[in-house]
Every structure is written in structure tokens, then in C-alpha cells.
Amino acid sequence: MNPVLLWFHQLGSPPTFDRFAARWTPWGFGLGLLGMAIGIYGALFMVPADYQQGDSFRILYIHVPAAWMSLFVYGLMAVYAAIALIWHIKLCEILAMACAPIGALFTAVTLATGSIWGKPMWGTWWDWDPRLTSELVLLFLYLGVIGLNAAIEDRRAAARAAGFLAIVGVVLLPVIRYSVEWWNSLHQGATIKLFGESTMDASMAWPLWVMVFATKFWFIGSLLQRARADNLERESGKDWARAAAGVPR
Amino acid sequence: MSAPSLLAAAKAQARRDLRLVWRRRGDAAQPLLFALMVVALFPLALGSDPQQLAKIAPGVLWVAVLLAGLLTLDSLYRGDLEDGSLEQMLLAPVPLAWLLAVRVAVHWATTALPLVLVAPLLAEFLFLPGELLPVLMVSLALGTPLLSLLGAVVAALTVGIRRSGMLLALLALPLFLPVLVFGAGSVMAAAQGLPWAGALLLLAAGLVLALVLAPLAAAAAIRIALT
Numbered sequence: 359m360n361p362v363l364l365w366f367h368q369l370g371s372p373p374t375f376d377r378f379a380a381r382w383t384p385w386g387f388g389l390g391l392l393g394m395a396i397g398i399y400g401a402l403f404m405v406p407a408d409y410q411q412g413d414s415f416r417i418l419y420i421h422v423p424a425a426w427m428s429l430f431v432y433g434l435m436a437v438y439a440a441i442a443l444i445w446h447i448k449l450c451e452i453l454a455m456a457c458a459p460i461g462a463l464f465t466a467v468t469l470a471t472g473s474i475w476g477k478p479m480w481g482t483w484w485d486w487d488p489r490l491t492s493e494l495v496l497l498f499l500y501l502g503v504i505g506l507n508a509a510i511e512d513r514r515a516a517a518r519a520a521g522f523l524a525i526v527g528v529v530l531l532p533v534i535r536y537s538v539e540w541w542n543s544l545h546q547g548a549t550i551k552l553f554g555e556s557t558m559d560a561s562m563a564w565p566l567w568v569m570v571f572a573t574k575f576w577f578i579g580s581l582l583q584r585a586r587a588d589n590l591e592r593e594s595g596k597d598w599a600r601a602a603a604g605v606p607r
Numbered sequence: 608m609s610a611p612s613l614l615a616a617a618k619a620q621a622r623r624d625l626r627l628v629w630r631r632r633g634d635a636a637q638p639l640l641f642a643l644m645v646v647a648l649f650p651l652a653l654g655s656d657p658q659q660l661a662k663i664a665p666g667v668l669w670v671a672v673l674l675a676g677l678l679t680l681d682s683l684y685r686g687d688l689e690d691g692s693l694e695q696m697l698l699a700p701v702p703l704a705w706l707l708a709v710r711v712a713v714h715w716a717t718t719a720l721p722l723v724l725v726a727p728l729l730a731e732f733l734f735l736p737g738e739l740l741p742v743l744m745v746s747l748a749l750g751t752p753l754l755s756l757l758g759a760v761v762a763a764l765t766v767g768i769r770r771s772g773m774l775l776a777l778l779a780l781p782l783f784l785p786v787l788v789f790g791a792g793s794v795m796a797a798a799q800g801l802p803w804a805g806a807l808l809l810l811a812a813g814l815v816l817a818l819v820l821a822p823l824a825a826a827a828a829i830r831i832a833l834t
Contacts, residue, residue, distance in 0.1 A: 443827075443831075491784075495781050495784055498777075498780070498781040499781050501777070502777055502778040502781060505774055505777060505778070506764065506765070506774065506778060509765070509768050509771070509774050510767065510768060515767070515831065515832070515834075518831045519764050519765075519828070519831050519832060522764060522824075522827065522828055522831055523761070523764055523778060526760060526761075526782070526824060527781070527782070530781075530782075530785070533785065
């Protein structure tokens with residue numbers, strides 16, 4: 359078998375995943391923290407103030423990466439859930455359910471920073487505009503997935519049911535992503551683009567990109583940590599799991 | 608034994624479901640009473656100024672219908688799960704999605720359709736201007752089946768959980784929100800003299816999509832919940 363494929367198949371086994379997660383979790387958190395430190399330093403001290411918004415715009419360096427992550431994590435959760443439902447890979451059930459609380463927190467951070475920014479800029483904490491409302495709905499979806507996962511006794515059935523709900527919720531993702539373009543909104547359109555010309559100056563954009571990558575690394579660390587804990591809990595009767603968790607015989 | 612044709616299975620299923628509803632016809636009136644009372648709450652809470660009530664009438668009517676539909680979702684599979692007929696439906700030689708589609712259709716016709724039919728009466732309570740009534744009726748006629756189909760998927764996910772009522776509501780409401788936005792939005796737009804057909808067309812498109820996908824999704828969810 360192709361070595362990459364072989365490695366991938368082996369990763370699905372709980373002990374192998376446990377070793378893999380234990381090895382890479384500190385790297386995810388470490389690179390994430392380092393990136394965030396650099397990004398936030400750049401955002402607070404090195405980037406010039408905006409000609410229109412003054413210093414208030416600096417919260418965007420947290421708001422925008424968190425908003426991207428809120429959608430990205432949801433998509434990833436749905437992909438894991440789909441893999442878990444189709445091929446019955448237990449590890450993917452664990453990973454999908456580990457995504458939900460992280461994504462919910464990124465969504466909450468997005469809403470909180472957005473409303474802190476909105477108070478000086480729009481003069482209001484909250485506005486029932488399409489982008490804000492759809493982000494709130496995304497938070498509800500995350501909470502629904504977490505709630506359903508918690509409500510069913512059998513862990514595997516719970517993860518499958520909650521994963522299915524996550525897949526059903528995917529229909530709302532494009533609505534959230536394009537709400538600014540489809541409806542008249544108080545929320546501004548995207549100023550930074552992966553493809554095509556950004557309307558944000560490069561001198562202001564670099565901390566944003568650093569933050570975007572830092573949140574990804576943080577997510578990887580957090581995902582591996584949570585999945586590892588869940589994995590150990592499910593395998594708690596086995597010898598290797600007790601040894602890995604440091605439980606004396 | 609050969610499998611019955613889809614049509615024969617649908618007929619048998621519909622006849623059984625309708626008979627069950629008829630035997631407990633007192634229960635069938637409950638969603639109506641509930642919607643009526645929710646609508647009655649608003650003039651009592653906000654005061655009886657006709658102009659103010661007329662302004663909020665489309666939203667209140669839609670919310671009342673949506674909540675009444677939400678409360679009936681729990682009964683969609685509850686009885687069948689308890690007496691084991693849901694498992695028989697799983698084992699039947701006819702696709703589960705087809706049986707569920709018939710079940711949802713009967714459920715819609717016995718719980719939501721009466722609500723749509725009494726909507727003119729409810730609208731009169733809230734002084735909804737007469738020229739908005741057709742828009743409201745069309746939006747409800749398109750929106751309530753969509754709510755039933757979406758609800759059938761979510762209810763299928765919670766089918767194995769005891770005391771699932773509140774959880775079911777929490778899971779279903781985020782999915783109901785877009786329907787509410789476009790349904791109530793179309794009537795609101797008509798009230799302001801704006802074009803309203805677009806929202807209704809979107810509702811219709813959503814309904815067509817859900818007619819095809821929701822029974823399949825509900826069947827998959829039931830399989831997850833029962834295995």
C-alpha cells in the first residue's frame with residue numbers, strides 16, 4: 359500500500375491517534391500563541407490608524423479571523439460528520455464533535471468583538487441585519503449540535519445524530535457567507551480577498567494574515583487536545599489508554 | 608411475497624394515519640386553539656390600537672403558526688416509536704423515505720392546513736388590511752409544508768430521546784428562521800408597497816428542494832436514531 363495511505367489508515371486506530379495528537383498538540387498551541395502574539399503586536403503598535411475609523415478598527419484583527427474560523431470549523435465539522443456517517447470511522451465522529459465547542463467559541467468571539475466595534479462605529483451594540491443575524495443563527499446551530507450530542511446516552515449514536523444535524527445545517531453556510539452581498543446590510547462588504555485585489559492596504563493587511571494562520575494553528579491544537587481527551591475517555595477500559603493517561607495499574 | 612406498489616403503500620399508510628388522527632380528533636384541534644391564544648395574547652399585551660396591531664400582524668401570525676407547528680412535531684413519530692410501528696416501517700419493502708413523505712403529508716394536512724384555513728379569522732383579530740390577506744395565505748400555504756418537512760428531519764434525529772420536547776424546539780428553530788424571514792417578510796414587503804413576489808418564489812424553491820431532500824434526510828436520521 360502507498361505509504362501515505364497506510365499512515366492515514368493507521369491514524370484511524372485510537373492508540374496511533376493518541377500518540378499523534380499528544381505529539382502535535384503542543385505545536386498547534388505553540389505556533390498559534392506565537393502567531394497571535396506577533397499578529398496582535400503588529401495590529402496594536404505597528405499598523406497606522408485608519409483614516410476613517412481611527413483606532414477602533416484594530417479589533418478587526420480578531421474579529422475577521424474569528425469570523426472566518428466560525429465558518430471554516432463548521433464546514434470541517436460537517437465533512438468529518440459525513441465521513442463518519444459514510445465510512446463509520448469512529449475517529450471522525452470524535453473529531454466532528456470536538457469541532458463543535460471550538461467553532462461555537464469562535465462564533466461567540468466574532469459576535470462579541472463585532473458588537474464592541476459596532477457601538478462606537480454604528481452607535482449600537484446590535485442590529486438585526488442579515489450578516490449579524492445569520493452569524494447568530496450559526497451560533498444556535500453549533501449549540502444545537504452540542505446539545506443533541508449531550509442528550510443521547512450512547513456516545514456513538516449521539517455523535518452520528520449530532521453530525522447529521524451539522525450536515526443538515528450546511529445549507530445555511532452560503533447564506534451567511536454571502537449575506538452581505540445579497541442583501542442591503544449595515545455590515546461592510548469584504549475588504550480582503552484571497553483571490554483578486556484586496557481593498558485593504560498591504561501595510562495594514564499583514565497582521566491580519568498572521569492572525570488568520572495563528573487561529574488555524576490554535577484550532578489544530580485545540581481540536582487535537584479535545585479529540586484526544588474524548589478518545590481516551592471512550593477507550594478508558596483498555597490498557598494502552600490507561601497507560602497513555604498516566605493511570606497506575 | 609412481492610412488495611406492494613408505492614401507491615398502494617402510500618394509500619395504506621395515509622389511511623392508517625388519518626384513522627389514527629380521527630380516533631383522537633380532540634387532539635387535532637389543539638394546534639388551532641394554541642395559535643388562536645398566541646394571537647390573542649398580543650392585543651392584550653400591547654393594547655388594542657388597530658393601527659399598531661395591523662403593523663405587527665404579519666409577523667405575529669407567522670410566529671403563531673410556526674410555534675403551533677413546532678409543538679406538533681413531537682407527535683410526528685412518538686406514537687409509532689412507542690408501539691413499534693416505526694421499526695415495521697424500517698423493515699417494510701417500500702423505501703422508508705416514501706412512507707415518511709406520506710406521514711409528513713398527512714401530518715401537514717391535519718395540523719398545519721387547518722391553521723392556514725383559519726388564518727383569515729386570525730388576521731381579522733389583528734386588523735390585518737384585507738389586501739394583504741392573499742399574500743399572507745400564499746406565504747403560509749408555501750411556508751407551512753416547508754416547516755413540516757424541515758421539522759420532520761429534526762424530529763427524526765431526536766426520536767430516541769425521552770423528554771425531547773425542548774431540545775427539539777432548540778434544534779428546529781434555527782432551521783425555521785429563514786422560512787420565517789421570507790414568509791413574514793413577503794407580507795411585510797407587501798404592506799410597505801414593495802415587491803413581494805421574490806420572497807414567495809424563494810419559499811417555493813425551498814419547498815421544492817425540501818420535498819425531494821427532506822424525506823430522504825428524515826429516513827437517514829431515523830436509521831441513525833434506531834440503530
